[in-house]
Each structure stands twice: as structure tokens, then as C-alpha cells.
Amino acid sequence: MSSTEPDALLGPADIRDLAAKLGVRPTKQRGQNFVIDANTVRRIVRTAEVRPDDTVVEVGPGLGSLTLALLEAADRVVAVEIDDVLAAALPATVEARMPERADRFALVHSDAMQVTELPGPAPTALVANLPYNVAVPVLLTMLERFPSIERTLVMVQAEVADRLAARPGNKVYGVPSVKANWYAEVKRAGSIGRTVFWPAPNVDSGLVSLVRRTEPIATTASRAEVFAVVDAAFAQRRKTLRAALSGWAGSAPAAEAALVAAGISPQARGEALTVEEFAAIAESKPEAAL
Numbered sequence: 001m002s003s004t005e006p007d008a009l010l011g012p013a014d015i016r017d018l019a020a021k022l023g024v025r026p027t028k029q030r031g032q033n034f035v036i037d038a039n040t041v042r043r044i045v046r047t048a049e050v051r052p053d054d055t056v057v058e059v060g061p062g063l064g065s066l067t068l069a070l071l072e073a074a075d076r077v078v079a080v081e082i083d084d085v086l087a088a089a090l091p092a093t094v095e096a097r098m099p100e101r102a103d104r105f106a107l108v109h110s111d112a113m114q115v116t117e118l119p120g121p122a123p124t125a126l127v128a129n130l131p132y133n134v135a136v137p138v139l140l141t142m143l144e145r146f147p148s149i150e151r152t153l154v155m156v157q158a159e160v161a162d163r164l165a166a167r168p169g170n171k172v173y174g175v176p177s178v179k180a181n182w183y184a185e186v187k188r189a190g191s192i193g194r195t196v197f198w199p200a201p202n203v204d205s206g207l208v209s210l211v212r213r214t215e216p217i218a219t220t221a222s223r224a225e226v227f228a229v230v231d232a233a234f235a236q237r238r239k240t241l242r243a244a245l246s247g248w249a250g251s252a253p254a255a256e257a258a259l260v261a262a263g264i265s266p267q268a269r270g271e272a273l274t275v276e277e278f279a280a281i282a283e284s285k286p287e288a289a290l
Helices: 012-022 040-045 065-073 082-097 101-105 133-147 158-164 173-185 225-237 252-261 274-282
Strands: 055-060 076-081 105-109 125-129 151-157 184-192 207-210
Touching: 012 082, 040 065, 040 151, 040 184, 040 207, 055 065, 055 133, 065 076, 065 082, 065 125, 065 151, 076 082, 082 101, 082 105, 101 105, 125 133, 133 151, 133 158, 133 173, 133 207, 133 252, 151 158, 151 184, 158 173, 158 184, 158 207, 173 184, 173 207, 173 225, 173 274, 225 274
Parallel strands: 055 076, 055 125, 076 105, 125 151
Antiparallel strands: 151 207, 184 207
């Protein structure tokens, strides 16, 4: 890979100039906060352990701060951008600032929630600064649709990072924690301050690392069946599982029978269970409720 001059990355003045030329004003509706610090994007790429043979998919590249840092390190980058103006401008930014890598970049102008295929080789990594309002659904959708993604590093609101990485028994453990853990080993991978963004958000951000499980959760239940139990358990998280799962099972006694068959106390609550235990409950669903 040819070396790239440090000034190929975007600094604060570059970001503001680009935005002014394009008439772009970051919108709250899309949760847009652009990273303006080259050291931060390089740190994200390092933390993501991007390798020279990786095909990285990036969701929400914005003006291209992280995109350029990814292109320095990866074999290929595919960026998914929903915004018409940003999508139109990004290839030109890559061509202008990193011409020797431009042929290794592809843009998909689409809503990430609607993307079912990507151009070129299957992605091996997902690295993204995810808009706060759609971070969890986008992350889970990408992991489901692209099983070739082995490693993921996302920057999200600190509170969302805590939820994703929470373990059973933690007060913020919930649906995102369990569903992310279905796909991957999840951990917090650092914090990001507010000053590296434009505009500066009123919350801190966190990095979350997800390394896909080499062996899927051992269960005869499908992902959809397991996720249905998870959704039911946390819809009424203060209730015991016997009560919370009564609708899912058809009745409270049926829920109790499924829980006992799975080796789980009917008096337990969802926040105490591992993803494997949710899978065991899904397997024990009464025939009448299937």
C-alpha cells in the first residue's frame, strides 16, 4: 500500500469548508455530528484493528473524515450514505485527497436499513460513527445481513455503548445487549469526548467492539424465535418471567412450564438471563403456542 500524507485526512477547517461549499448543515433529524479530528479517526481505525486485507463497510460516512482514515489502512472501503448531498460529494473528496486509493472506494447511496447487498468482495469489518437515533437497529441489521463481517467497531452515544456492552445483572442490560451478544462478543472499547465533533453533541460518545462468534449460539431455535422471547421479557422488565412471557407462551402457566423445562426460575427477570438462556426458553416453547 502506498503511504498517504498525513494532510490527506480532514481537519476542522477542511470539514467546515466542505460543508459550506455543499450547503450542508448537520441535521438533528439524522443525528449528524461530523468528526473534525484526524487523531480521533486514526484512533478508531487502530482500535478497530483494520488490516490491509480488510473490506470495510462504513455506515453514515458524512463528509468523509473516517472514510479517508479507513482507506489508509484497509484494502477496500464501501460507504453507505442516505443523504443525497453527502453521497454525491464523497467520491470527489476521496479522489481529491487520496487519488491513489480512489479505486478502492465504493459508495452505496441508500438507507442502511434497506441495504441487502454490497458491491465487491464480502465485507470483513464494519466501522462506523453511527447516528444516535438509529444506532442499534442499523448495527443489528448489518450483523444479520452480512455474516462475513467478523469485526465491528462503532462509535455511538455513551449510554447506547453501555447498553450494548452490558452483562446480565447490570441495570442497563436489555434488548440491545442480548441481541448484540447473539452475534458477537461485545465490549466497550473506549470513550470519545464531545469536542472532536462538529457540531459538538450534548452527550459523550463511546466505542463498542463486537467480534463475531466463531460458533453460533448452540440452539435448535431460530434467531427470530429467540428474539421474540427477548422482546417479550424486556417489554415488561419489572415483571417476573412467568408474567412477562405469558403472552408469548399463551398463558402464565404455559410460560412457567417453558421456563421450568429450560431450567430457569419462573420468578427470575429478563435482566438476569444470558442469551443462551433465552435460547433455551425459545426451545421450550409450548407446542400450542408455536
